[in-house]
Amino acid sequence: MVFQVMPFTSALHSAFWPLISNKKLTELRLDESPLPALAKYANNNKEGVPATLCLEWDAFDPKLLLQSATFLAKGSVVNTNTIETFKTMDKKEFLAQEADTLWKLMLNGEAIQEPSRLCSWVLLMHADLKKYLYYYWFAFPSFELPGTLEQKANPKAVESELRLELCEHLLKSFEDWKRLNSEISGFFFVRIEESTSVKILSLAEGIKPGVKFDYIGLADPSSMDEHPGVPLRNLLTLLMIQCPEKLLGDFKVLCLRQIRHGSNPIGKSVVLSMSYSGEKLANQPRSFGWESDESGRMLPRCVNMKSSMDPQSLAESALDLNLKLMKWRLVPDLDLDLIKNTKCLLLGAGTLGCNVARCLLGWGVRSISFVDCAKVSYSNPVRQSLFTFEDCLAGSDKAKAAAHMMKKIFPGCKSAHYNLRVPMPGHAISEALEKGVLDDFNLLDRIVQEHDVIFLLMDSRESRWLPTVMGATYKKIVINAALGLDSFVVMRHGTRDSRSFQDPNAKANAFLGGKDVTYVPGHDLGCYFCTDIVAPGNSTADRTLDQQCTVTRPGVSYQAAALAVELLSSLLQHPKKAEAPAAVYSKSYQGGDSLESTGILGVVPHTIRGSLQNFQQFTPTSMLFPKCSACSEKVIEAFKDKKFDFLKRAAADKKYLEDLVGLTEMLNVEGLEEDVFTLDDDDLTD
Incomplete structure (x- = not known):
């Protein structure tokens, strides 16, 4: 009867391609000589599985490890320098030369001492290392047996x-x-x-x-x-x-x-x-x-490894590795794609902005945009981790330099930059400056709408006002961070919808009573300005040098930046996302563990205040203020209706805001001064 055999089918592990690429770049270079290599095959293939000869990550390791049912096959790799050589090479002659080599090994007895030569193979290939395309054709030379067998x-x-x-x-x-x-x-x-x-x-x-x-x-x-x-x-x-x-x-x-x-x-x-x-x-x-291709034709094969071997793709894989390991055991329900696809806008590319950006990269966030109007100064690089001394020499724009460095750190980061000055209340807009301010306003209005999360990381209080208004209007997640000498505050702004402004007095009374209130819904949480009873004004006028600069202990910014990003990640992983409630801590309730306020990464506080005076942190919760100068219903409606005209009036006179929301009327109530006291952020750190 006719003697027939089952041919080998090649299988190249994905790890083989970077291995041969490195060989080509560092060792072979222009040498097209056969490169000895080791393959493996098994004798425990289940029914229907082809007789597979595998090249893996250890193909060039002389100490290749063979498991119990795997066996060695010695062969070689011929990597041509050009695709033309690969295509035009006489394949019949090439195989004949390989068969001659095998025949000689049989004649001189070397195949007896090295039986793995009997499974001889050769991989003819061309590696296009620019496009990560690999053209290859396997041959398993064997001889026709005589008819007397x-x-x-x-x-x-x-x-x-x-x-x-x-x-x-x-x-x-x-x-x-x-x-x-x-x-x-x-x-x-x-x-x-x-x-x-x-x-x-x-x-x-x-x-x-x-x-x-x-x-x-x-x-x-x-x-x-x-x-x-x-x-x-x-x-x-x-x-x-x-x-x-x-x-x-x-x-x-x-x-x-x-x-x-x-x-x-x-x-x-x-x-x-x-x-x-x-x-x-x-x-x-x-x-x-010669091995046939996938369709049974006597043709070479091609594999495109760009998605897994391009350095940027490799960087992305490496970035995601630790995050994905979290899902194995610790946080199996972690939604990494949600974090990855969140678009973050950082207002301020200084000490906080740089550190927040780096921490966002650690969480796998790909889209991070910077807004700043300053240039890199000589005092910046030592504390602001995205700048170098060369940026100072070049007088680089902070936003641009930060975005450029983010892409150098991780090429997969989509980092935009905007060199604009955020319009502020109490900073009057002259006729000469109006067009420039209008352009900045329109640009800020557009990019706030294009992003999912707004980080407020600027130096002055009033610079946070307009982004707060926009965030409340467009229902964005707003994360605020501010620094003192040895203290910091990190908070998330509450969302705003029709529920936020229903029965404000009843909500306030219940909250202040604290008896039955264990958490505050996300739409009732306050913003950065909700604890103020005056509108923000010009805080930069008549300031000495130490008041003009952010004077803070170096470690404070790292703490605040990390907590700001972790607050965002916990918020995104909460079932209610931006609507996540915050626990209320009181004498009758030491909250924080309720099902309502806890997500898969733990509690999602409203505010985190910390101090290096005593190395302590606490997480107070505050409700929205119906007369807030930044997120109240009247401010949101006025902004929607008048946009830039509304800004101009607020910039010209901060009293306009106080009149609009009712603060003026409230402050004129007789005896109010007995119930109001002045409180600065630093007063809460002791």
């Missing part, structure tokens, strides 16, 4: 050839022998010495004159009952060259497959009954071995 019958299951006890002894003997001879274990001889004793012989031992054996053996990668794997073809060729007399007449081949069938540990193995004339093979037979 005959397969006498269909393969027989090993169970019908050897009893179960002997199969078990055979497997144990083979595994013991393989542990000591892993590199040559793909081919062997089997001798049954007693009814319960099996001896495994290497090829070098078995071909010696006078040495007897019962089976020619090979680790068979085939999964087909009717056909052995292609390594048998070259094994028989070798024996016909070196010891044809051992094949004279009838002989048996054990195709060892380490797959259990029922109680038999090698039950899927098969035995071939064959016969040969015993003629020595003197002339090199016809050779073949």
Whole structure:
């Protein structure tokens, strides 16, 4: 009957491509000489699985580790310098040269000492390292067997050839022998010495004159009952060259497959009954071995590895690694895509802005935009981590320099920059400046709407007012951070909708009573200005040098920046997102653990105040103020109706805001001064 084999199918692990790329760049360069490499195949393939020869991350490691059912196949990689060479190379001649090499190894006996050469292979390829495209074609050279070799019958299951006890002894003997001879274990001889004793012989031992054996053996990668794997073809060729007399007449081949069938540990193995004339093979037979492509055509293959090998893609994978590990055990419900796709606008690219940006990168945020109007000064780089001394020399714009550095740190960051001055109340707009201020206003209005989260990280209180108004109007998440000498405040602004302004007095009374209130809904939380009873004004006039600069202990900004970002991440992971309630701490209720105020990352406080005076933090919660100069209903409606005209009036006279929201009327109430006291942020740090 016709003797047929199951051919090898190549499988290249994704880790092989960066390996060969590095070889090409650092070692091969323009050298197109064959590069020795190691592949592996297995003899435990399940039914329907092709006989796979694998190249992996350790293809060039001489100490390649072979597991119990894997075997070595020595070959080479030929990497052409140009795609034209790869395409125009005479493939027939190329394969013939590889077959000549294999034939010589059989003739001189090297294939006996290194049986892994019988599974010889060659990978012809071209690596386009600019586009990460890899063109390749595998060849597994083997020889046509003479017509005097005959397969006498269909393969027989090993169970019908050897009893179960002997199969078990055979497997144990083979595994013991393989542990000591892993590199040559793909081919062997089997001798049954007693009814319960099996001896495994290497090829070098078995071909010696006078040495007897019962089976020619090979680790068979085939999964087909009717056909052995292609390594048998070259094994028989070798024996016909070196010891044809051992094949004279009838002989048996054990195709060892380490797959259990029922109680038999090698039950899927098969035995071939064959016969040969015993003629020595003197002339090199016809050779073949090119692998067909996925559609069965004799053509090369191409793999595009840009998505996994481009340095930017690799940087992104590395960035996401620790975050994804959080999901394994610690926080399985963590929504990393939500954080990754959140667009953050940082108003202020100074000490806080730089550190917030770096922390956002750590959480995998890809879109981070900067707004600032200052230039990098010589005092900035030591505290502001996105700037260098060269930025000072160049007089770089802070926003632009920060965005540029973010992309240098992580190329996948989409970092925009806007050099604009935020209009402020109490800072009158002259006729000469009006057009420029209008342009800044319109740009700020647009980019606030384009982002999901607004961070307020500026130096002055009044510079936070307009972004607060816009955030409340457009229902954005607003995170505010401010620094003192040794203190800081970080807070999230409450969202604003129709519920926020219903029965404000009743809500305030219930909140101040504190008896039954354990948390405040997200839409009822206050903003940065809700604790003020005056509108913000010009705080920069008549200031000494120490009052003009942000004078703070260096570590405070890192604390505040980290907490601002962690507050955002906890907020985004809460089931109610921006609407997450905040716990109320009082004598009757030490909140923070309620189901309402806790998300998968823990509680989501409204405000975090900290001090380095005593190294303490506390998390107060405050409600919205119906007469707030930044987020009250009247301010939001006035902003929607008049936009820039509203800003001009607020900039010209802060009293306009106080009149609009009713603060003027409230302050004129007789006896109010007895119930009001002045409180500065720093007063709360002791």
